Amino acid sequence: MKILKSIEYKPASVQGGYTDRILQVDVGSQNISIVTLPPDFKDRYIGGRGYALKLIWDSTSKETRYDSAENILVMASGPLCGDPRFPGSGKFIVGTISPLTDTFIDSNVGGHYAPILKLCGFDALAVSGISRGDVVLIVDGDEGTISIAEAPAFGEDIDHGALSYGEALVKEFSNGDLDGNIAAVTAGVGSCNARFGIINSLFYDKRRSRLRAKQAGRGGTGTVMRHKGLKAVIVRSSLSRVQGNNPVDKEGVKQAGSSLKKVVSQMDPQQLRLASWGTTGLVEYMNKFHILPVNNYQYGNHPDAPETFAEVFLDRYLSKNIPDGCYQGCNLACAKGAENIKLTRGPQEGRKVGVDGPEYETIGAVTCMGIFDPHFIMEYNWYCDEYSLDSISMGVTTSFLMECVQRGYLSTEDIGYDLSWGNISGADHLLHETARGEGFGRICGLGVHRAKRWVAEQHATKMAVSFEEVMTELSKFAMEVKGLEFSMYITKESLAQQGGYGFALKGPQHDEAWLIFIDQVYKEIPSFEMKAAALKWFPLIRTWFNAVGLCKLPWIDVRHPEAAKTRNPAQNMPTLEYYAKYLNSTVGGQKTVQDILDDSERLQLLQKLINLRQGKGTRSSDQIPLRAMGPVFFNEYESRADYYDEWLKEQMGEKEYPVNAVGRHRMIMEIRQEAYQRLCDAVYKEKGYTLEAVPLPETLERFGLLDHESLALLNEFGVGLKEKLVSN
Amino acid sequence: MTISVNFCGLQRKLTCTEEMKIPLNNKTRVGDMLHYIKTCYPELPLSEDVVLVMVNNQVTSLDQILKTDDKISFIPHIGGG
Numbered sequence A: 001m002k003i004l005k006s007i008e009y010k011p012a013s014v015q016g017g018y019t020d021r022i023l024q025v026d027v028g029s030q031n032i033s034i035v036t037l038p039p040d041f042k043d044r045y046i047g048g049r050g051y052a053l054k055l056i057w058d059s060t061s062k063e064t065r066y067d068s069a070e071n072i073l074v075m076a077s078g079p080l081c082g083d084p085r086f087p088g089s090g091k092f093i094v095g096t097i098s099p100l101t102d103t104f105i106d107s108n109v110g111g112h113y114a115p116i117l118k119l120c121g122f123d124a125l126a127v128s129g130i131s132r133g134d135v136v137l138i139v140d141g142d143e144g145t146i147s148i149a150e151a152p153a154f155g156e157d158i159d160h161g162a163l164s165y166g167e168a169l170v171k172e173f174s175n176g177d178l179d180g181n182i183a184a185v186t187a188g189v190g191s192c193n194a195r196f197g198i199i200n201s202l203f204y205d206k207r208r209s210r211l212r213a214k215q216a217g218r219g220g221t222g223t224v225m226r227h228k229g230l231k232a233v234i235v236r237s238s239l240s241r242v243q244g245n246n247p248v249d250k251e252g253v254k255q256a257g258s259s260l261k262k263v264v265s266q267m268d269p270q271q272l273r274l275a276s277w278g279t280t281g282l283v284e285y286m287n288k289f290h291i292l293p294v295n296n297y298q299y300g301n302h303p304d305a306p307e308t309f310a311e312v313f314l315d316r317y318l319s320k321n322i323p324d325g326c327y328q329g330c331n332l333a334c335a336k337g338a339e340n341i342k343l344t345r346g347p348q349e350g351r352k353v354g355v356d357g358p359e360y361e362t363i364g365a366v367t368c369m370g371i372f373d374p375h376f377i378m379e380y381n382w383y384c385d386e387y388s389l390d391s392i393s394m395g396v397t398t399s400f401l402m403e404c405v406q407r408g409y410l411s412t413e414d415i416g417y418d419l420s421w422g423n424i425s426g427a428d429h430l431l432h433e434t435a436r437g438e439g440f441g442r443i444c445g446l447g448v449h450r451a452k453r454w455v456a457e458q459h460a461t462k463m464a465v466s467f468e469e470v471m472t473e474l475s476k477f478a479m480e481v482k483g484l485e486f487s488m489y490i491t492k493e494s495l496a497q498q499g500g501y502g503f504a505l506k507g508p509q510h511d512e513a514w515l516i517f518i519d520q521v522y523k524e525i526p527s528f529e530m531k532a533a534a535l536k537w538f539p540l541i542r543t544w545f546n547a548v549g550l551c552k553l554p555w556i557d558v559r560h561p562e563a564a565k566t567r568n569p570a571q572n573m574p575t576l577e578y579y580a581k582y583l584n585s586t587v588g589g590q591k592t593v594q595d596i597l598d599d600s601e602r603l604q605l606l607q608k609l610i611n612l613r614q615g616k617g618t619r620s621s622d623q624i625p626l627r628a629m630g631p632v633f634f635n636e637y638e639s640r641a642d643y644y645d646e647w648l649k650e651q652m653g654e655k656e657y658p659v660n661a662v663g664r665h666r667m668i669m670e671i672r673q674e675a676y677q678r679l680c681d682a683v684y685k686e687k688g689y690t691l692e693a694v695p696l697p698e699t700l701e702r703f704g705l706l707d708h709e710s711l712a713l714l715n716e717f718g719v720g721l722k723e724k725l726v727s728n
Numbered sequence B: 001m002t003i004s005v006n007f008c009g010l011q012r013k014l015t016c017t018e019e020m021k022i023p024l025n026n027k028t029r030v031g032d033m034l035h036y037i038k039t040c041y042p043e044l045p046l047s048e049d050v051v052l053v054m055v056n057n058q059v060t061s062l063d064q065i066l067k068t069d070d071k072i073s074f075i076p077h078i079g080g081g
Helices: A042-044 A048-057 A114-118 A158-162 A161-175 A219-225 A249-271 A275-288 A312-315 A358-369 A374-387 A391-406 A426-434 A447-463 A467-477 A496-504 A518-521 A528-548 A573-587 A592-614 A632-637 A640-650 A660-685 A697-702 A706-718 B009-015 B028-040
Strands: A003-008 A022-027 A031-036 A072-074 A092-097 A104-109 A124-128 A135-140 A145-150 A182-186 A199-205 A210-216 A228-237 A337-342 A352-356 B003-007 B019-023 B053-057 B069-076
Touching: A003 A104, A022 A145, A042 A048, A042 A352, A042 A592, A048 A072, A048 A092, A048 A104, A048 A124, A048 A528, A048 A592, A072 A219, A092 A114, A092 A219, A104 A199, A104 A447, A104 A528, A104 A592, A114 A182, A114 A199, A114 A228, A124 A135, A145 A199, A145 A374, A158 A161, A161 A182, A161 A199, A161 A210, A161 A374, A199 A219, A210 A573, A219 A228, A249 A275, A249 A573, A275 A358, A275 B009, A275 B069, A312 A374, A312 B009, A337 A374, A352 A374, A358 A374, A358 A391, A358 B019, A374 A391, A374 A426, A391 A426, A391 A447, A391 A467, A447 A467, A496 A518, A496 A528, A496 A660, A518 A528, A528 A592, A573 A592, A592 A697, A632 A640, A632 A660, A640 A660, A697 A706, B003 B028, B009 B069, B019 B028
Parallel strands: A022 A124, A135 A228, B003 B069
Antiparallel strands: A003 A145, A022 A031, A072 A092, A072 A124, A092 A104, A104 A210, A135 A145, A182 A199, A182 A228, A199 A210, A337 A352, B003 B019, B053 B069
16 A cells, blocks of 8 residues: 555553543644543543534534535544443444534444554544545554555455455455454445445454444445545554453453343343344334335335345345354344345346345335335345445435325436336436436435425426425425434334434434334323423433443343333333443443433533534424324325324314314324424423523533533524523 | 234244134133233243233233234334334
8 A cells, every 4th residue: 555644653551441542634634643632521521422522513613514624524432332341332433514414413333443443542533634535544553553545446346335445455454364453444436426425334253254344324424534535444453352441440340241241141032132133123013013114104014014024034144143243242243144145236236245234224214115125125235335325315315206206296207217116126226326426316315305405496497386385395205304314213103203303413313212112102101291301311321322332222122121110111220220330340430320311411412502503403403394293195194094083083082073084184284293393392391492492501501511602602592691491 | 702912023933823813701801811822832921021012002901801803912122223
């Protein structure tokens, strides 16, 4: 590799989970610097998402967009990341200003990259600037060097693919060997041409003898990476990861990890079987409760859905009897994979590949297009990873365009080929066009929010109708909030999850709040106040996982046997106590779960401030499409008319019940819209915001965030020190 | 009267069946049915800390009396990824 710039350094040691160092690289000026963090930085910002938030809050402005040179791409672990004695400890956060939302996006991803980066001496990597040519960054803790190299070329097919390029690059770096002490992040050609590019986190799996990939999938992090001219980052360290965090209480870490591993091994085989099936097992339950997206979230189940159930993937594709996992020591090991899958479509037709997945979300993205072909799901999964496209945003944008065809806003002539529901050929064609930035793929690559405007402009001009009226109609089924596409759950019958998506600071991704089952199925939070409390509590605890570098699944998807005896079983508090013990044993201190929630609230408020600054922080930005609230079109109502009529009767009580179906449909949607606004009021009150979703000064003050800058920002939204609580 | 028991996911794997139709008398409670299923399939994980018992996709009390055409299912705790 042609080295453009290199420095020597001595890796800082990890103490109590932290190195207290950040590696800052400006790929434009090729300046490499190591920043020592002030002592209180970790106390206030924890790690991971918190570090990304603080760096972006300080270094960007309201004018900063994804392609601005000052935009920073942050990859940050956390204090609990890296120790294999605790399950799910390979996670890190990628944070940046998003090409989809124009505000802060964070996307969590597993693998070995962050633990190795930490052993190289860094809690985070922050990349700014824009390079003239494609470069690769190499952080070599073993050699004590940090280098920027010209991105080597291996031939077009390899160079365009994140997985293929990553493998070729790592082999070149390590003289032909794949090695567990090396990890990389890469982004492929799709990230150059679409706004929803992803970053692949590559690590060597010796059981499968190949590099495996996990993805920072949401919000276009790969698009930012490639726009900066950064094609890959390689990290290497041969230091031991066991006790690599140098915890203050080694025995405490061991006990906390053993306790959680015991619960996982005892309960997971009886519950969701994530260790055997990965997340594919969710498809059946989502289909059963009308939550699986079909035809752009119009319907929640389908008679062909059993073709996408867990057994199908397990029997036909997934490798059995291999203890998977995206990081060593995790006995939940949900990162399933398949080998020698023959591609039957696209430019790599005929090639046999290893597929990492599919996960539930990718399956849901395909059923959202009305497609129930498991082999297409495998191919779609691989191509999205190879191209570096978010399989969720790709599927939702394709589905939106398919519905535009269904409702007459687009024609086959506009697109160049048939894009009707269930058309595998059309969906496949659009995927490759989007990755290459060709044909109609250029529109798809914009994502739903921007594609909606394009469709509206075309249709309004062609039909000589009002642009605004077309936008109003399209917005009913354009499944995005704040510019980010919904993840793969239908929220029509769960008001709490409507809020879970609407209030999510990054946009409608379920990792901030997933309340569908406790709301719609288990009915544990019937009142507005209970939903609002859940919509505060769950995002806080979930944010903490993103700050400390841990996976949430061992907590949220493996119910502790003692949880049923607690006041709120869904919070799974007995398991959370293990996490608190792991934290205190690693970094020192005596934090309770409430302390953890308070730490998280500071980060959520900081993210809220960034959203306000970027124009995505007020009540209007929390509004969701009507499709997310209920059966927005009559065909959706008709498909479950008995259910909806019964629901309406319960709501009406003694009031007059509309005699005709059109009237009932209209009334259902009116009630749903009113309920969502009431939920907004309740949640803003719970969080200490004004009714316009702006934090009150005293709320910021409670978390040490009220200063001249934040107060000036609040003032822009008419909130000053005199504002009172919403309830007053 | 007849009710049905639906098996999902792991339960379908273990029972090798998707649905059982069961004739009942008029005063059978959900708890009685749960006990019967546990007897038929002792390997099925059906304890309170593992699944919720649902009738017609609604969480139900074990004391509820079943009526004809009711559909029973056992749903694991799902918290979302």
